[in-house]
Amino acid sequence: MHHRASLSILSLTLLLGACQQPSPHAPQDHLDVLLNLPHLGTQGLPYAPGGTGVREVKVSVLDAQGQIVRFNANRDADPQGQQTYFVLTPGVSQLKLSLARGVPYTFVSRAYDQGVTNPARTLLAFGRIEQSFTASGQTLALPLKSVLGTGSRLTSLPLNMVVPGQEVEYVLNVSANGHSELRVPQDDLQVTYDVQNGVDVGTADPKRGVVVRAATQATGDLQVTARVTGLVPSGQDDATEGQVTVTARVPFAAQVGVGSDLSAPSIQRFELLARRGEQVTVRGTAQDNLGVVEARIYSGPRLLRQLTPSDFTGTDFSVTVTGVRPGEQTLTLLVKDAAGNEMTADLNVPAGDSADTTAPVVTALTVSPNPLRTVGPVTLSAQASDDVRVSAVAFYDGTRLLGTDTAAPYEWTQPYVAAENGTHALRAVATDAAGNSGEARTTLTVDITAAPFLGSGPATLSADVVRSNRGESVAGSQVQLYRSGDRSAALAERTTNAAGYVEFPGIPEGTYDLVFSKEGLAGSVLNGAAARGTLNTRVKVGQFSAADRTASTSVPELNLLTPDGTGWKPLSAGATFTDAVTLRAYTTGDARLMRYFLFSLVTVDASGQLVDLRGGLTSLDPGVTTPGDGQQDSGLITLPAAGLEGNIFVQVAALDFNYNRVAYLIPITLRRTATPGPVTAPxxxxxxxxxxxxxxxxxxxxxxxxxxxxxxxxxxxxxxxxxxxxxxxxxxxxxxxxxxxxxxxxxxxxxxxxxxxxxxxxxxxxxxxxxxxxxxxxxxxxxxxxxxxxxxxxxxxxxTLLPFRPTLVSPAKDSQNAELLPTYTIRTNAFAIGATGARLTVRTDDVFTGATRLTQPSVVLQKTTSTTVTDASSGKLYFNSAGAAADNVVTYDATTDLLSLPHGLDRVALKLAPTPLQANRRYSWYVHMGYAFRLQDPAQPQSSSNPIVAYAVYSDPDTTKVVPGGVTQSYTDVHDFTTRP
The missing domain is CATH 2.60.40.10 (Immunoglobulins)
Incomplete structure (x- = not known):
């Protein structure tokens, strides 16, 4: 079996006409032209935490001589005008100008991070296009392509050394000009690799990285150099095609000795708690693969405090720093490990005292009924106050978040079942806008007479477990059902059936976690599946084969955050967003390498089926250690509203390098600012x-x-x-x-x-x-x-067609004494699966030389009013069951569903002698390309009103796709045979 991946790049081209130049000063020859910069704010550069991204785009117009075109107050091209450029922003991404008819103009787009008039601005993206116009109302889409930066990285898996013959994955992260935290989209670059003391094994997508095999005998370090071609800065306001070179080097184990520590510590957090005069209270998190041995806090060159082991609780610390001088300050945290590797992080503190530092007070937390002796809900009630305002009260059962209430009276209703019998430690945590918090605690006794969990409520929760996104079902996977956030005891356990389906009927309303396990497969967990009413909520879950069957099947753990204007806050259930959803995910817990983060917006239809729109896929650089050693960060992700409004879900999924998968479903509220209007039917x-x-x-x-x-x-x-x-x-x-x-x-x-x-x-x-x-x-x-x-x-x-699987019949597999002019016989199964017809291309390879490839013409077998076989390219008729206008140089037996093609069909059809195979030689024959298809009305011929509406693809391995839709599946059975002497 052969597989081949390909990358398709879609491009949009605007074609406008041009004619002879008229006088540019004739007002009647001035035309209105709309300049449009699609998706300003995200085109050219994605956002990342701490990055500024594209804020403003400067648009200039040049005439045929390369001189700046001036515009008057009405935006008419005017030699006496004072306007020499225009500024586009995310709020104003279109611009209407009046230009002379048929005159060639060059439009230059320059995107900056700090505004076009700021001397410290940095050019992040650039575009240039020449165009002339012949009619009013034309629209020109301005180009914008990222400018490459010298801060790009080529990083391997976190390792200190490499052993001879080891394969190493390198991930390429190309940054934008002057912004190491901003990644350049892959469409904006090309890349090649040079390898020293190793071999380039290759990768399906070199823009993402490369796999390298270290040499078995090395004379130096394993060195990989990526040569990235794209736009590079040419001065402050210009860019040109150029190249950025990125090199990664790893020593061989035999040269450095096992145990060398080349990994620097990491700082996941360094943030302000409060400032009073010259005293600043900060907290942070720092760790290292072998341990942090030294941590210091500076203001410029001045050492303000050296932290001691007693300042740390694990990897976390919270300390008060004195001697911070009046005025705005920047504090620097420096951490060091025993090998001398260092890492720093900066923190800006306010010039004056920080605002609200008074925590809210929770005066009472009650739960009723208590004890709970029958299956059902309890109500948690809290009384909370603050000197400014309570923002929210969160209710917890142990460490499990039950829910959040943002308005008094602060209450939450939570159901319990017999599986949760025992004493529960409940907490109510009140927070204010400044992040201060206070809490109260109580206990709940659950003592319910044991009863079956399934059937104890009105809701049903089910899942379709698949090994691929739209494909193979996973049968026999054990599925455990838990209350969300509580893995102390499984509420129920079932096994997926042959279709990969599992169902938990008759459960109480609430939010649940599903845990999937099967021998040989990676772990998979879905957090936050909501069961409501009498609905069967049906979710879709991926569970993949483990890359390493002996490795852990524990799934990644993620922190999910959203911006709050000045920083980050946890993405909580019920959060409200306007027009778009912005969030960030990063791994916590054990350090691991990630394959991707996937972000979706999800709705649930009236039948309980989840429908998702994928809003973003973030592939990760395994060498990045932000926010911690080995931890992976998606950066800021923006999901468009996609026409949604009201109560929906955000789904965040993550997959590690052993294919362990985790997914989170978080209910949110989406609001829209745009005013809808009348529409017509599609x-x-x-x-x-x-x-x-x-x-x-x-x-x-x-x-x-x-x-x-x-x-x-x-x-x-x-x-x-x-x-x-x-x-x-x-x-x-x-x-x-x-x-x-x-x-x-x-x-x-x-x-x-x-x-x-x-x-x-x-x-x-x-x-x-x-x-x-x-x-x-x-x-x-x-x-x-x-x-x-x-x-x-x-x-x-x-x-929808069943799978198309043509079967090779003769020459039979490993047959001897085959004729030198064989007939290739195939059982098609096309009509048996409901298809109107099938297209097939047969190839014959000389096994001895490996170079000779004899390709038969592509033929189309089709049944409408009669059964025919035609040439796919010319339409030449090879067979007709009605016998009309066909020499029947091929045969098709409807009774046995056998299609027989003579060797050298193209010559036989022309009544020429075919070229025979060589005697006593071994050959292979197979279906190189084959698919079945169905017309909308199978009884009528194909036409514009009777199109093809279904394909069943057996094999389509060519670079130029034969099947509309861009599918590639390089798979086929092969029969070897030996010709007679």
Missing amino acids: ADVRAVAYTLSDRINYILSTNPTAAPQGSNLWVNVSWNQPASTDGLTGYRVLRAENATGPYTQVAFGDASLCSATTKRCSVSDNTSTLEADRDYYYRVSAFGTTEVTSDAPTLPSTH
């Missing part, structure tokens, strides 16, 4: 289903509309964008099993789903309820002030 809704014959494990794709390797069944849905989107707030994609419904939501999104040129919108339905060999009907709703839905289809939008 039109020409179409669906194309894709089924792959081979279910290959893979990691989640960043693009849900693409066709990643290993996916087994999904549907791409497309439609025409409404004529006006001014009032549009989003789309809902609906699916049913018959034309009249009921229709349920399977996907959602906003105008970003639509192409600016074709005006076609598309999204994938990859919900876990899709099944093969089913008719599905799709409709799309646009919503603004009202919701308008496309017409119901009269025919099924698509029919």
Whole structure:
């Protein structure tokens, strides 16, 4: 079996006409042109904690001679005008100018981090495009491409040395100009690698990094150099194509001795608690792989305090520093390990005394009923006050957060069951806006007569467990159900069935964690699945094969944060966001290497099915140790609203290098500032289903509309964008099993789903309820002030096909004395799986030379009014069951479903003698490319009104994809045979 991954890059090209130059001073020749910088604020550079990102873009216009074009107050091109450039910001990302007809102009876009007029500004992104205009109202999308920085890194797994022959993964992190915390998108660069004392093993995506095998006998260090090509700064305000070189070096173990410590300490936290005069109270967290031996706090060159072991509790410390002089100060924390490796972190403290330092007071915490003797809820009530204002009161059972109330009276209702019998330590923690907190404690006795947990409530929670995102189910996985945050006792345990489905029926309402385990598979945990009412909430969970079957299956632990204007605060249930969701995730606990963080917005439809829109995928540099040694940080992630509003979920998933996976579901409230307006119904809704014959494990794709390797069944849905989107707030994609419904939501999104040129919108339905060999009907709703839905289809939008698996019959595997002009016979199964036809390409390889490859023409087997076999390229008829206009140079037996192709079909079809194989030689033959397809109406010929609506792909390994949708699955069976003497 062969697998090959590929990277597709989509580009948008704007084509505008040009004509002869008129006089630039004739007012009647001036045309209105709209300059547009799409997605300003995120295009060109993503954000990261502490980074400033793109704030302003300076747009200049040059004439054909390269001179700056001036504009008057009306933004008309005017030699006497005073305006020489314009500024675009996230709030104003479009600009209408008046320019002369047909005159070539060059538009230069420069993106800065601190504003175009700030002398200390840094150029973060740059774009240049030449264009002329012939008609008013044209729109030009301004380019913006990141400028590479010298702070880029090439880092290996955290190791001190390498042994001969060891394979090492290097991850490339290309930073922006002057900002090491800002990562340049991969589309903005190219990269090649040079390796000394090792071999470049390669990688599927060199922009992410490279795998290197150390030499077996080395004469120096293992050295890897990445040569990154892209835009580099040329002065303060210009950029040009250039190269940044990044080198990583690791010594061989034989040269440095086992046990050398080359890892620096890390500082996860260094923050202000309070300031009073010259006294500043700070706290922090610092650690090292072998231990921190020294920690100091400085103000500039002045040592203010040297910390002692008694100042630390584990890796945390909280101390008061004296001698901080009046005025704003910057304190520096320096930590050092026994090998002399150092790490520093800076902290800005206010010039004067810090504000509110008085903690809230919780005067009472009560729980009723207490003791609890029957299955049901208890109510926790707290009385809290503060000198300014109580921001929230959080209720805990031990360390498990039960919930948060932000308004008095502060209460929380929590159900308990017999499995939770015993004494529970309850806490109410009140916080104010300054972060001060106070708490009160009490105990609850749960003494419920034991009864089955399942069946004790109205809700149902179920899960579809899959080994790949849209593919192979995981049967036989043990699933344990816990109260969220409490792993002291499992409430119930069940096993996934053959379809990977597990169900916990009749449970009390609440929030639960699901823990999945199976021999040979990595661990998987879903935190925060909410069971509500009489609904069957159905979640989708990934559980992968372990990279190392002997390694731990413990899942990563994450901290989830969101910005609060001045810093970070925990992402808590019920948090409110406006227009977009911004958050950050990083690992805690044991240091481990991560493969990805995946962020989604999730809704639950009326049937309980979870529908998600992937908003961001962050691949990680294993060498980055922020916020701690070996800890991984996603940086700031912004998820667009995608037409959503109200109560939804944020889902954050993370996967480590052993494929252990964790996911968190956090309920949030999303508000919108845009005012919706009238909308029209989407039109020409179409669906194309894709089924792959081979279910290959893979990691989640960043693009849900693409066709990643290993996916087994999904549907791409497309439609025409409404004529006006001014009032549009989003789309809902609906699916049913018959034309009249009921229709349920399977996907959602906003105008970003639509192409600016074709005006076609598309999204994938990859919900876990899709099944093969089913008719599905799709409709799309646009919503603004009202919701308008496309017409119901009269025919099924698509029919999902079963896997297409053509079987090689003759020459048989390992057969002897084959003819020199063999007939290749294939049993197709295309019509048996409900397809209208199939396309096949047969290849024959000379095993002895390995170089000769004989390729038969691609043929299309199809059955509508009759069964035919035609040439896929020319349409030449090779076979017709009706016998009309065909020489039947190939044969198809409908009774046995056998397709027979003569050797050298292209020559046989032309009535030429085919070139025979060599005698007494070994050959291999196989289906190089093959897929089945289905027309919307299988009884009628293919046409624009009767398109292909489903594919079942057996193998499509070519660089240029044959199957629409961009799928690649390089898999095929091979038969070897030996020709006669």
